[in-house]
Amino acid sequence: MKNFILIKLAIITIGLSQPYDIVIEQGRVIDPETDLDQICNIGIIGNEISNITKKSINGKVTINAKGLVVSPGFIDLHAHGQTNSAHRYQLKDGVTTALEMESGVVFIERWIEAKKGKSLVNFGATAPHGFLRSIAMNKNKRTANQLIDHFNKNKMKLEDSTSDKSKPSKEDEKLKKLFNDLSSSNYESQTYSETEKTKDLIKNYMEKGALGIGLPVGYYLGASAGEIFEIYKLAKTLDVTVYTHTRGFGMPGIQEAMAAASTAGASVHIVHANSMSLGEIETTLSMVESAQKNGLDITTEVYPYTAASTSLESILFDEGWKETLNISYNDLQWEKTGERLNKKTFYEYRKKGGVVIIHMMKPEWIKKGVSHPISIIASDGMPYAPGAHPRTAGTFSRILGKYVREEKVLDLITALKKMTIMPARRLEKIAPSMTRKGRLQVGADADITIFNPNTIIDKADFSGLKYSEGVQTVIINGKIIVKEGRIIENVFPGKPILSKYKK
Numbered sequence: 001m002k003n004f005i006l007i008k009l010a011i012i013t014i015g016l017s018q019p020y021d022i023v024i025e026q027g028r029v030i031d032p033e034t035d036l037d038q039i040c041n042i043g044i045i046g047n048e049i050s051n052i053t054k055k056s057i058n059g060k061v062t063i064n065a066k067g068l069v070v071s072p073g074f075i076d077l078h079a080h081g082q083t084n085s086a087h088r089y090q091l092k093d094g095v096t097t098a099l100e101m102e103s104g105v106v107f108i109e110r111w112i113e114a115k116k117g118k119s120l121v122n123f124g125a126t127a128p129h130g131f132l133r134s135i136a137m138n139k140n141k142r143t144a145n146q147l148i149d150h151f152n153k154n155k156m157k158l159e160d161s162t163s164d165k166s167k168p169s170k171e172d173e174k175l176k177k178l179f180n181d182l183s184s185s186n187y188e189s190q191t192y193s194e195t196e197k198t199k200d201l202i203k204n205y206m207e208k209g210a211l212g213i214g215l216p217v218g219y220y221l222g223a224s225a226g227e228i229f230e231i232y233k234l235a236k237t238l239d240v241t242v243y244t245h246t247r248g249f250g251m252p253g254i255q256e257a258m259a260a261a262s263t264a265g266a267s268v269h270i271v272h273a274n275s276m277s278l279g280e281i282e283t284t285l286s287m288v289e290s291a292q293k294n295g296l297d298i299t300t301e302v303y304p305y306t307a308a309s310t311s312l313e314s315i316l317f318d319e320g321w322k323e324t325l326n327i328s329y330n331d332l333q334w335e336k337t338g339e340r341l342n343k344k345t346f347y348e349y350r351k352k353g354g355v356v357i358i359h360m361m362k363p364e365w366i367k368k369g370v371s372h373p374i375s376i377i378a379s380d381g382m383p384y385a386p387g388a389h390p391r392t393a394g395t396f397s398r399i400l401g402k403y404v405r406e407e408k409v410l411d412l413i414t415a416l417k418k419m420t421i422m423p424a425r426r427l428e429k430i431a432p433s434m435t436r437k438g439r440l441q442v443g444a445d446a447d448i449t450i451f452n453p454n455t456i457i458d459k460a461d462f463s464g465l466k467y468s469e470g471v472q473t474v475i476i477n478g479k480i481i482v483k484e485g486r487i488i489e490n491v492f493p494g495k496p497i498l499s500k501y502k503k
């Protein structure tokens with residue numbers, strides 16, 4: 001008996017003194033899934049949260065989080081910026097997982113391989129329906145082959161030419177031209193067999209790790225309702241979600257997506273409800289909420305800014321845009337220089353191609369979008385450029401600073417749910433690894449963002465990108481990547497988020 005007690009004591013002592021790899025001390029720990037909101041200590045071993053306790057615990061590394069909020073790392077469903085230059089801004093905004101779900105990624109298998117071990121944050125993407133439908137069209141056979149040839153011969157670039165400051169190479173120019181050649185298909189619908197081929201290509205992308213179908217039909221208005229419906233039926237068969245930038249602006253496009261999804265029995269996520277719905281944001285949110293109550297798998301997201309951003313050469317600026325958006329040339333801002341456009345520069349730049357920021361929404365619409373219980377927060381962050389839309393750098397801090405602290409439009413836990421557990425749940429069916437993200441629980445991945453709720457704020461604005469302030473520590477897969485507000489160099493803790501179909 002005495003021996004038994006001694007052994008037991010020894011075990012307890014070992015248990016107490018066994019250090020965790022990292023201990024986060026005395027932070028206000030918030031788990032948006034269980035509504036835990038208490039001052040606790042967190043022990044991390046390897047890439048996992050091993051303990052959450054009020055008792056004192058020892059770690060090889062200790063982070064003092066007194067006065068700070070300890071939250072699951074933010075999950076961004078909508079990040080076009082997929083280079084480390086873009087990831088740096090995302091990290092400083094508290095993001096630990098940045099996914100490209102709207103447009104998807106071309107040649108996804110090679111992209112995943114190229115980013116493995118080299119990414120600052122967790123990453124993943126959908127199958128790019130827009131691209132796949134165009135290469136499936138007979139008239140594009142030659143261009144498609146040239147593109148495949150290009151990607152087979154060249155390394156997948158992890159930085160774009162804007163961020164590494166070098167001039168675009170000959171290969172870059174050639175690639176740009178090939179993609180341009182495909183763009184005439186945006187005005188045409190497919191034949192039955194072309195749609196069948198597109199479906200095969202999408203299935204193939206799922207096996208390569210794609211997280212659903214990116215379907216920005218608003219950029220290829222030639223696609224018929226029937227062609228698009230076929231893709232929703234495929235989504236049902238594959239049990240994956242369609243992420244869609246809907247057709248045109250306003251309710252008809254949103255209703256098309258909801259009707260296609262509901263009748264096909266498929267799941268749909270409507271991206272950037274704010275810029276799609278414009279003044280009818282309440283209708284969109286009310287419809288999504290009602291759909292959910294009726295058992296349909298429909299979700300949506302918003303970003304907290306009154307301007308949109310996209311390519312000036314895109315179909316969105318075909319004749320009629322001024323009337324649709326109720327704006328004029330002067331409401332467009334050229335990303336490269338920050339200048340506002342006029343009729344002359346509009347046509348000049350449209351011919352050249354490039355990104356514009358579109359000042360077109362009202363603050364009340366954004367407030368309604370952000371505060372609604374069903375909206376997920378997603379940035380729609382752009383590829384890195386010094387003058388990129390501020391959502392690229394400030395989305396999550398802006399929600400916590402401006403909308404939670406300053407304007408009290410929503411409370412802290414509700415805001416954190418929209419950035420963590422809600423996007424994680426959206427992905428769980430296709431990506432089982434997401435059941436361990438978006439949560440602060442024992443057994444969850446150690447993707448953690450620690451921030452000061454009294455100071456967190458976005459600093460980027462329409463005059464240029466700036467890092468957000470107030471995020472003190474970011475941990476991804478158990479590795480510290482932001483410490484005392486600074487990014488640690490040469491650490492690449494990001495891992496791919498892959499579909500369950502990945503072979």
Ligand SMILES: [Zn+2]
Nearest residue numbers: 102245271272
């Ligand atoms: Zn979009």
